[in-house]
Amino acid sequence: MLNLGLSPLVALFDTIEPHLPSARVVIILVFISVVLLSAITQAFARRREARRFSKLFGCQPPPRDNPYDPLGLRKIIRSTKTFLNKQSLLTAVKLFSEHGNTYTSRVLTSNVVFTCDPRNIKQILATRFADFESSPLRGHLFKPLLSHSIFQLDGPHWKITRERYRHEARFSNLRSILDLGRQEKSFQTLLKCIPDHQPFDLYILFRHLMMDLTTGFCLGDSANSLTYQTPEKREFAEAITDIQQRIAAGGFVGPLSQFMSKKQMRIDTQIIHRFVEKYIDESLAKPIPYDKVDKQSESEGYNMLDALAEFSRDKLELRDYTTTILIAGTESTSSLLSSVMYLLARNEEVFLKLRQSVLEIVGREPPTFTQIKGLAYLRCVINEALRFYPPVPINARIANTATTLPVGGGPDGKSPVYIHKGQKVVFSSFAIHRSTQIYGEDALVFRPERWENGEALKEGGGAFFPFLLGPRACPGQQYALIESSYVIVRLLQTFREIKPRDLRPWKEHMGLNLRNDNGCWLEVVRDDEALA
Numbered sequence: 124m125l126n127l128g129l130s131p132l133v134a135l136f137d138t139i140e141p142h143l144p145s146a147r148v149v150i151i152l153v154f155i156s157v158v159l160l161s162a163i164t165q166a167f168a169r170r171r172e173a174r175r176f177s178k179l180f181g182c183q184p185p186p187r188d189n190p191y192d193p194l195g196l197r198k199i200i201r202s203t204k205t206f207l208n209k210q211s212l213l214t215a216v217k218l219f220s221e222h223g224n225t226y227t228s229r230v231l232t233s234n235v236v237f238t239c240d241p242r243n244i245k246q247i248l249a250t251r252f253a254d255f256e257s258s259p260l261r262g263h264l265f266k267p268l269l270s271h272s273i274f275q276l277d278g279p280h281w282k283i284t285r286e287r288y289r290h291e292a293r294f295s296n297l298r299s300i301l302d303l304g305r306q307e308k309s310f311q312t313l314l315k316c317i318p319d320h321q322p323f324d325l326y327i328l329f330r331h332l333m334m335d336l337t338t339g340f341c342l343g344d345s346a347n348s349l350t351y352q353t354p355e356k357r358e359f360a361e362a363i364t365d366i367q368q369r370i371a372a373g374g375f376v377g378p379l380s381q382f383m384s385k386k387q388m389r390i391d392t393q394i395i396h397r398f399v400e401k402y403i404d405e406s407l408a409k410p411i412p413y414d415k416v417d418k419q420s421e422s423e424g425y426n427m428l429d430a431l432a433e434f435s436r437d438k439l440e441l442r443d444y445t446t447t448i449l450i451a452g453t454e455s456t457s458s459l460l461s462s463v464m465y466l467l468a469r470n471e472e473v474f475l476k477l478r479q480s481v482l483e484i485v486g487r488e489p490p491t492f493t494q495i496k497g498l499a500y501l502r503c504v505i506n507e508a509l510r511f512y513p514p515v516p517i518n519a520r521i522a523n524t525a526t527t528l529p530v531g532g533g534p535d536g537k538s539p540v541y542i543h544k545g546q547k548v549v550f551s552s553f554a555i556h557r558s559t560q561i562y563g564e565d566a567l568v569f570r571p572e573r574w575e576n577g578e579a580l581k582e583g584g585g586a587f588f589p590f591l592l593g594p595r596a597c598p599g600q601q602y603a604l605i606e607s608s609y610v611i612v613r614l615l616q617t618f619r620e621i622k623p624r625d626l627r628p629w630k631e632h633m634g635l636n637l638r639n640d641n642g643c644w645l646e647v648v649r650d651d652e653a654l655a
């Protein structure tokens with residue numbers, strides 16, 4: 124062997140080799156370096172872009188909620204604690220009063236913007252609608268229950284789905300889908316469950332009522348939650364209630380949802396899919412077009428599944444479309460109904476005024492569409508209940524491009540705010556709806572009169588959005604309003620007194636929809652003149 128004088132080097136290698144990191148450690152180190160490098164490059168690129176936006180549009184950073192919390196860990200612990208103590212919404216209101224209507228908070232590696240300024244809300248939901256998305260924030264939460272539902276889509280696919288609800292499911296023609304006969308039948312069943320001279324929880328009854336009405340609307344068959352349920356229907360109703368709570372919990376814990384057990388969610392999903400698919404098979408077996416003779420009204424016997432099956436024979440698609448509405452239309456409306464009755468029971472003057480207007484305009488008979496639309500004071504009461512307890516009290520979007528919010532930056536909060544691609548913006552209808560700047564000094568008083576003559580909304584859009592605003596506003600808004608109005612009118616025709624039977628204060632319960640954790644305990648007095 125040639126002696127090149129390398130023996131000292133070989134000896135050195137022999138000494139070092141056992142101490143060299145294994146291949147796995149090298150891979151991890153390289154991975155961490157790449158992540159760090161890309162984070163640093165991204166931070167520099169963002170800083171450059173922020174400077175450009177500052178020059179172009181005068182953007183300035185908003186105040187920071189947790190400047191001494193670089194990883195946002197304190198923020199995460201605080202948010203989890205307030206969520207568990209059922210104080211999230213009031214804490215959010217407090218944070219806005221401390222930092223102003225727009226501020227940022229560090230949450231792990233990202234800077235989240237929180238806003239309750241109507242001008243920013245209008246920008247996110249309407250003016251710059253195309254700059255923001257929602258599917259990256261919640262698409263995964265609905266899996267495996269839903270695959271490509273409207274909740275999980277943005278852009279052109281979302282638009283197509285939205286149009287199909289409008290035209291194929293006929294959401295654009297309310298009178299052709301809202302079956303008032305079905306409403307009356309379910310209302311009569313509800314009445315049988317309400318005891319005389321005894322406290323009862325109306326929230327539970329409303330939840331069952333809405334389950335029955337929504338299954339009737341979506342599948343053409345009631346879940347019979349208010350009466351005798353077959354074991355199959357009971358299992359389905361329980362599964363769909365349970366899964367909504369799990370989806371919501373996943374949303375609240377954010378990235379930690381990866382560590383939550385998905386076992387019960389999979390079981391619920393199987394039950395719901397099996398149940399809905401049975402109706403899909405039945406619907407697909409019917410000849411098209413479906414029999415439309417012998418109907419008292421355009422909407423009689425309408426169900427969304429049959430309407431959609433006239434256009435699509437795809438089982439998965441039909442399952443997604445119907446299951447979405449079973450989720451969107453049940454708890455939201457029972458939450459609204461409970462809030463209205465909770466507030467009416469505590470505001471006797473409003474109750475009496477509303478009852479008088481119902482008896483004058485509608486009388487004792489079940490209301491018609493036209494009569495419901497003519498009940499102006501009822502609309503004021505519903506608006507005020509939606510202002511107080513919006514069923515969707517908090518929401519979020521993620522920017523899909525570099526963009527701006529019109530206000531919230533700088534020491535006076537008047538400058539625009541730069542939003543980088545991928546930045547999350549959280550906005551709260553609960554906070555805006557309680558703002559004294561918008562609703563005046565009596566913002567925390569239940570006063571439906573503020574809605575008369577559009578007085579409450581003189582500030583313009585963005586200050587009241589229980590159904591959201593812009594292209595993505597709730598497509599079921601009119602449906603939900605007429606459906607709820609029908610039930611409230613019938614209750615007011617039937618009962619001449621409603622008394623609260625729970626002295627505990629209202630307490631937040633955040634599922635997919637907001638409700639009172641203590642339910643809606645009431646006692647009612649029937650009007651002898653009411654129709655049976």
Ligand code: HEM
Binds near residue numbers: 285589602
């Ligand atoms: C009081 C009752 C209701 C309230 C307060 C309400 C509120 C909302 C809100 C705030 C959104 C927007 C969610 C978001 O994009 O972040 C929404 C979306 C939606 N709602 Fe409602 N909703 C109600 C009832 C209903 C009903 C009865 C239906 C169907 C019959 C329905 C169907 C939908 C659908 C399909 C979406 C998704 C729209 C889209 O992403 O384009 N909702 N709703």
